[in-house]
Amino acid sequence: MLKLRMRFEKTGRAVYISHLDLMHTFHRVFLRAGYPLKHSEGFNPHPILSIALPLSVGHGSVCEIMDVTLVQDTVDTAQMAVDLNAVLPEGIRVQAPYIPETKASAIKWLRVMGRYEYDGKQAVELIAPLRAFYTCSELPVSRKTKRGEGIIDIAPYVKDVTINADGEDVRLAATVSVNEPTINPELLVKVLQQNDPELAPDFAEFTRLEIFTEKMEVFR
Amino acid sequence: MDKRLKRILPKVQKPARYTGGEYNQIIKDKADVDLRMAFCFPDTYEIGMSNIGMRILYGVINKMPDVWCERVFAPWGDMREEMVQAGIPLYALESGDPVSDFDVVAFSIGYEMAYTTVLDMLHLSGIPLKSADRPDLVPLVFAGGTSCVNPEPMADFLDLMVIGEGEEVDCEVLELFRRAKLEGWSKREFLVKAAQIQGVYVPSLYEHSYNADGTLASVTALEGAPERVKKRIIEDMDSVYFPTAPIVPSTEIVHDRVNVELFRGCIRGCRFCQAGYVYRPVRAKSPEIVARQGIELLKNTGYQEATLLSLSSSDYRHLSEACDLMLDWCEPRACSLSLPSLRADNFSMDIMQRLQKVRKGGLTFAPEAGSQRLRDAINKNVKEEDLLHSCKVAFQGGWNGVKLYFMLGLPTETDEDVVGISEIANEVLHTWRENAVNKNRGVRITVSTSMFIPKPHSPFQWEAQVPMEEYMRKVELLRDSIKARNVTYNWHDAKTSFIEAVLSRGDRKIGALIEEVWRTGGYLEAWGDYFDYNRWAYAFETCGIDPAFYANRERGKDELLPWDVIDVGVAKRHLWHERERAYASTLSPDCRKQCTGCGAASLLKGGVCDA
Ligand code: SF4
Numbered sequence: 001m002l003k004l005r006m007r008f009e010k011t012g013r014a015v016y017i018s019h020l021d022l023m024h025t026f027h028r029v030f031l032r033a034g035y036p037l038k039h040s041e042g043f044n045p046h047p048i049l050s051i052a053l054p055l056s057v058g059h060g061s062v063c064e065i066m067d068v069t070l071v072q073d074t075v076d077t078a079q080m081a082v083d084l085n086a087v088l089p090e091g092i093r094v095q096a097p098y099i100p101e102t103k104a105s106a107i108k109w110l111r112v113m114g115r116y117e118y119d120g121k122q123a124v125e126l127i128a129p130l131r132a133f134y135t136c137s138e139l140p141v142s143r144k145t146k147r148g149e150g151i152i153d154i155a156p157y158v159k160d161v162t163i164n165a166d167g168e169d170v171r172l173a174a175t176v177s178v179n180e181p182t183i184n185p186e187l188l189v190k191v192l193q194q195n196d197p198e199l200a201p202d203f204a205e206f207t208r209l210e211i212f213t214e215k216m217e218v219f220r
Numbered sequence: 221m222d223k224r225l226k227r228i229l230p231k232v233q234k235p236a237r238y239t240g241g242e243y244n245q246i247i248k249d250k251a252d253v254d255l256r257m258a259f260c261f262p263d264t265y266e267i268g269m270s271n272i273g274m275r276i277l278y279g280v281i282n283k284m285p286d287v288w289c290e291r292v293f294a295p296w297g298d299m300r301e302e303m304v305q306a307g308i309p310l311y312a313l314e315s316g317d318p319v320s321d322f323d324v325v326a327f328s329i330g331y332e333m334a335y336t337t338v339l340d341m342l343h344l345s346g347i348p349l350k351s352a353d354r355p356d357l358v359p360l361v362f363a364g365g366t367s368c369v370n371p372e373p374m375a376d377f378l379d380l381m382v383i384g385e386g387e388e389v390d391c392e393v394l395e396l397f398r399r400a401k402l403e404g405w406s407k408r409e410f411l412v413k414a415a416q417i418q419g420v421y422v423p424s425l426y427e428h429s430y431n432a433d434g435t436l437a438s439v440t441a442l443e444g445a446p447e448r449v450k451k452r453i454i455e456d457m458d459s460v461y462f463p464t465a466p467i468v469p470s471t472e473i474v475h476d477r478v479n480v481e482l483f484r485g486c487i488r489g490c491r492f493c494q495a496g497y498v499y500r501p502v503r504a505k506s507p508e509i510v511a512r513q514g515i516e517l518l519k520n521t522g523y524q525e526a527t528l529l530s531l532s533s534s535d536y537r538h539l540s541e542a543c544d545l546m547l548d549w550c551e552p553r554a555c556s557l558s559l560p561s562l563r564a565d566n567f568s569m570d571i572m573q574r575l576q577k578v579r580k581g582g583l584t585f586a587p588e589a590g591s592q593r594l595r596d597a598i599n600k601n602v603k604e605e606d607l608l609h610s611c612k613v614a615f616q617g618g619w620n621g622v623k624l625y626f627m628l629g630l631p632t633e634t635d636e637d638v639v640g641i642s643e644i645a646n647e648v649l650h651t652w653r654e655n656a657v658n659k660n661r662g663v664r665i666t667v668s669t670s671m672f673i674p675k676p677h678s679p680f681q682w683e684a685q686v687p688m689e690e691y692m693r694k695v696e697l698l699r700d701s702i703k704a705r706n707v708t709y710n711w712h713d714a715k716t717s718f719i720e721a722v723l724s725r726g727d728r729k730i731g732a733l734i735e736e737v738w739r740t741g742g743y744l745e746a747w748g749d750y751f752d753y754n755r756w757a758y759a760f761e762t763c764g765i766d767p768a769f770y771a772n773r774e775r776g777k778d779e780l781l782p783w784d785v786i787d788v789g790v791a792k793r794h795l796w797h798e799r800e801r802a803y804a805s806t807l808s809p810d811c812r813k814q815c816t817g818c819g820a821a822s823l824l825k826g827g828v829c830d831a
Contacts, residue, residue, distance in 0.1 A: 012221070012241065013221065013239040013240060013241030014241060014470070016229055016230075016235040016236045016238075016239050017236045017470045017471065018234075018236065018471070021236060021470055021471045021472060022470075024472070025468075025470050027522070028468060028521060028522025028523060029243075029522060030522070031522035031524070032468075032519065032520060032521060032522035036553070039554075057230060057235060057236075058229065058230035058235070087243060087522075088243065089241055089242050089243045089468075089470050090240075090241035090242075090245075091241055117223070117227075203226070203227045205226065
């Protein structure tokens with residue numbers, strides 16, 4: 001038995017695979033690569049595999065974290081990454097696994113990139129007002145929670161916002177809290193729609209870049 | 221990926237089915253191939269990717285170095301609407317290129333209710349629906365699949381149809397088309413030559429004329445096309461290509477497991493069953509090949525369940541042997557085997573226990589009719605004792621659910637036969653009471669009925685379907701006779717079966733009807749979500765078509781039937797003979813017991829079946 005953690009990316013066409021489908025996909029990937037997963041005990045045994053911070057469908061990431069328990073006791077980690085990558089669907093790639101020393105719950109911050117598309121507007125003209133908007137001291141947004149609709153000020157949970165032109169589009173990067181509270185990057189668009197709809201993009205696409213601990217160290 | 225597509229995908233249900241990119245998809249460089257084929261399945265991704273025929277042909281065709289075959293499925297309604305609004309044409313999953321870029325557009329049509337979806341997929345691709353409106357050689361639009369055994373309803377839309385098993389003939393057609401394209405033939409030139417390939421039916425080379433009463437008067441073959449088109453079969457199942465490294469979908473599909481084919485054809489000869497006749501004769505794989513392919517499939521995909529697939533899997537001669545060979549590999553790896561179709565008569569508890577170690581859900585049997593007399597008439601050789609014995613063994617083994625499938629409206633059926641169904645259900649319940657290992661868990665017995673649909677190339681191809689009201693009367697009768705609390709009764713909607721009956725025995729005039737239904741919104745009609753009877757009723761009016769002529773009319777013995785042009789190997793005279801035996805409630809032996817000389821053996825080189 002061997003507990004391992006690995007980082008993987010989910011980009012391109014793979015961003016549309018749902019969290020649940022991804023779990024099933026990985027389960028099969030481990031089997032066809034020859035690294036069977038240990039199963040939980042009990043009435044309804046399932047493979048021991050967890051992916052931290054489920055990604056929304058349509059969002060990409062180059063910093064996903066997955067914890068698994070293998071049946072075997074030892075493994076050549078570099079070879080394992082090669083073997084897994086050989087049988088993964090397009091857009092999903094893993095890095096060599098390692099033995100985790102932290103708990104996934106220690107992830108606190110996420111660096112995320114957004115590409116904003118505007119129809120019939122010049123991106124360059126939006127950069128300054130967008131910068132001004134995201135540095136407001138209050139960023140109230142109403143969102144659905146388990147307890148119904150609620151207003152949250154996301155300003156304390158969104159930091160280091162940069163905004164630049166990206167061809168015809170606007171490229172935003174921000175660091176958002178993903179643990180108490182969880183700020184879905186889509187709130188960055190929602191907050192525009194609700195407070196300054198003129199600045200809201202017609203379409204936005206997000207990619208996770210890196211995950212950090214409370215102390216802003218890269219999470220391993 | 222297309223920017224417009226990126227915008228709509230997050231908005232639709234299950235977007236992963238519209239992206240491609242799965243493990244083992246086949247990618248080629250389009251600059252390296254002479255032909256690009258869009259292999260269209262006129263249903264959703266989840267259904268199409270579960271279809272073994274499509275999997276086989278995708279592999280076979282892509283083995284041709286000069287051809288790149290890609291997959292296309294029908295979008296669900298939400299996606300379809302978004303695509304139309306955004307102006308995105310139908311595209312293939314591997315490359316994302318629009319279908320209109322392809323040289324060949326081929327459909328696999330397994331059921332009649334997919335006809336309107338075929339038209340819609342052509343429309344979404346921007347391709348004219350009718351063959352006559354596509355004067356150029358490219359694109360070639362063709363189809364294969366079980367529905368093509370009566371090619372006439374779709375004759376207006378398809379340039380050609382392939383009859384029978386496609387592994388060889390599809391490649392022959394593509395090879396000829398490649399030559400035609402390179403040498404710049406006209407469409408007509410190509411079609412005339414293609415018609416010389418055994419198994420190819422070119423509708424435009426057959427002229428139909430009708431009698432005053434609307435029946436078919438004559439069919440004239442033009443330009444040397446054969447009088448009758450003989451279906452193609454694969455003779456040696458051990459050496460034929462079978463995909464053992466198939467695409468593994470990244471999203472859930474209907475049959476999320478691997479399929480291993482055991483044999484083609486069926487030894488049984490149930491008289492209502494089209495598949496039992498059109499796939500004749502029986503040709504089996506050896507158990508070693510079955511096991512090898514099954515194990516490779518499991519290894520290469522990471523699935524943990526394999527289905528041993530056939531029309532009647534428990535009739536496979538080497539079933540125990542094949543299972544043993546596979547289980548040696550499967551058991552240490554927690555993989556399981558399953559059988560899709562069990563017969564109550566040769567049901568083996570031993571095999572079942574070995575196959576389904578953990579899951580003890582429901583069992584399914586299809587006695588089809590409620591009395592021995594009627595089961596004899598349809599040649600469904602299942603005795604009530606056998607069924608009850610099978611149930612007994614199952615209940616003793618811990619199963620606690622049985623599903624029983626029946627048809628209503630079978631030829632010669634009486635009210636007694638209908639009520640007999642509820643008596644069988646009661647007997648099964650009684651068997652459970654006497655044999656259940658744990659009565660506290662209760663039992664679920666489900667009775668389902670569907671309305672009998674007479675199908676071409678079966679002994680009942682001449683029958684009238686019972687009117688819908690009569691079917692509903694039978695449903696009421698049965699429902700009133702089922703009293704037990706543990707027995708649930710479900711019945712299949714009569715309207716779809718009625719439409720299916722019109723389409724399956726339709727002639728060329730039905731093409732206009734299908735087009736009209738499509739024009740008024742018909743699409744994905746195999747789905748209850750989308751089927752709308754009113755659309756059909758309206759189209760019958762508009763097109764001046766009397767559906768009863770097709771569904772509820774008994775055909776005469778000598779009537780020229782629209783599908784007579786197709787030779788599936790079974791002689792019409794044999795079918796008539798079987799029909800007469802049905803009316804005498806006489807059983808015919810199965811092919812293993814005794815050959816009844818149906819004619820299908822002539823499809824084999826040796827001329828003798830090894831049933
Ligand atoms: S020729 Fe005889 S054995 Fe062969 S399929 Fe026909 S009836 Fe069966």
